Amino acid sequence: xxxxxxxxxxxxxxxxxxxxxxxxxxxxxxxxxxxxxxxxxxxxxxxxxxxxxxxxxxxxxxxxxxxxxx
Numbered sequence: 001x002x003x004x005x006x007x008x009x010x011x012x013x014x015x016x017x018x019x020x021x022x023x024x025x026x027x028x029x030x031x032x033x034x035x036x037x038x039x040x041x042x043x044x045x046x047x048x049x050x051x052x053x054x055x056x057x058x059x060x061x062x063x064x065x066x067x068x069x070x
Contacts, residue, residue, distance in 0.1 A: 004064055011060035018053030021046050 021027045027040045027049040041049060059067050 007060055007064050011057045014057030014060060015054050016057075018050040018055075018057060021050030021053060 025044075025046050026042045027046045040046075056067055
C-alpha cells in the first residue's frame with residue numbers, strides 16, 4: 001500500500017514538473033533558481049522534454065513501476 005502511494009506521488013510530481021516545463025518553456029535542474037546557469041533547454045525542445053516528463057508520470061501512475069530502458 002505504501003509503495004503504491006509513493007509511486008502515485010512520484011508520478012504526480014513528474015506530471016507537475018512536465019507541465020511547468022511546457023508552461024515556462026524552459027527545463028531546469030531541481031533547485032535551480034532564476035538567474036542561475038542550470039537551464040537545460042529553452043523553447044520548443046523544453047516543450048518536448050515536458051511532454052516526455054508527463055508521459056513518464058502517466059506511465060508510473062498507470063503501471064505502478066518505474067520505466068525501464070531495457
